Amino acid sequence: MFQVDLSKNRIQKLEERRFSDLNLREREHLQEWLAGQPDALGEELLIIQKEFDGFADTRERLDLLALDKDGQLVVIENKLDDSGRDVTWQALKYTAYVSGLTKTQIIDIYQQYLDRYCGGGNAAAQICEFLDVEELGEVILNPGNDQRLIFIAANFRKEVTSTVLWLREHRIDARCFKVVPYVFGEELFVDIQPVIPTPEAADFMIGMAEKETEAKTVQGVQRRSHKLRLEFWTQALDALRARGLSRYNNISPTKDHWLSSGTGVSGVVYNLIYSKDEARVELSIQKADKAENKWLFDELESKRDEIEKEFGAELNWKRMGEKKSSRIEYAKPFDGFNRENWPEMIEWLGQYIAKLDGALGDQLKRLNQSLKSGENLV
Structure with missing residues (x-):
């Protein structure tokens, strides 16, 4: 990444750093940045909970839980300088846990998030606005087994990338985003880029998914x-x-x-x-x-x-x-x-x-x- 100096018509390379060198932490920093600006991940997402631990018989916590514009749940797992070896297994467990959440439970989870972090609000109304529908009765939240996974780290180990590619081959929407901090003087910059799939491949796959959804809709019985x-x-x-x-x-x-x-x-x-x-x-x-x-x-x-x-x-x-x-x-x-x-x-x-x-x-x-x-x- 480079800074452009228009007055001199020159560019200057920014210094790539490690999160640990900057005393930046996963929960206090990266997680909060993404919770406040989820479209940094290239799409509109509604964060409905962070540090979610509402799983039966386990004390595990997932980093961020979101809804996408289709009403699908998105599990977001954040790491800093290194993804680690076990992040995919961890995220798959969380995704299995949330796959059974009902619409009522999702609304309740989001309401708790609004009350705790956002000063209140009407969860059902805000979900309707996000999904651009008049009533929640018109949509299904968390349908089927199409929950999604997003992994975020500065570097991904081969064990992780291989698993994510395998998941995608089996029609599970798993994605990796590389996040790298840079400094220039006293200023801090963060670059967030998709690495799996590449933007071009993602556009193609989204187009194919939309085509398949359209075909199913035409064949189905309208409400x-x-x-x-x-x-x-x-x-x-x-x-x-x-x-x-x-x-x-x-x-x-x-x-x-x-x-x-x-x-x-x-x-x-x-x-x-x-x-x-x-x-x-x-x-x-x-x-x-x-x-x-x-x-x-x-x-x-x-x-x-x-x-x-x-x-x-x-x-x-x-x-x-x-x-x-x-x-x-x-x-x-x-x-x-x-x-x-x-x-x-x-x-x-x-x-x-x-x-x-x-x-x-x-x-x-x-x-x-x-x-x-x-x-x-x-």
């Missing part, structure tokens, strides 16, 4: 809620197109509770939301860069009075500072699972998505020009 959504969006799209809302001309009905359309700003979309309890229109600001998302939201909120006057009602402004994305919403309660209410819901959605676009469209065009010219975040 009632999925059927309702597909039927609802089919009717809604016909009505929206009849209203002249051309943004929906090339959009197909879906089993999801939302329907998205572009705004002209990359990573910023309008959403129609259909749920059991309400209909909602929203602007979702979900660019890859969190700072850009918050800048866009703040710029729009600075015009709040003007926007709400144009819209004709007060909007719900959700900056969500701890999250990458932000939203601006407007909702109305409905019994969404009663088909008799659908015409009114669809009429409401069409009316208010047009109003939302009317209130925000010009503002978004202006801000998009600032983004393209590089004037943002100043």
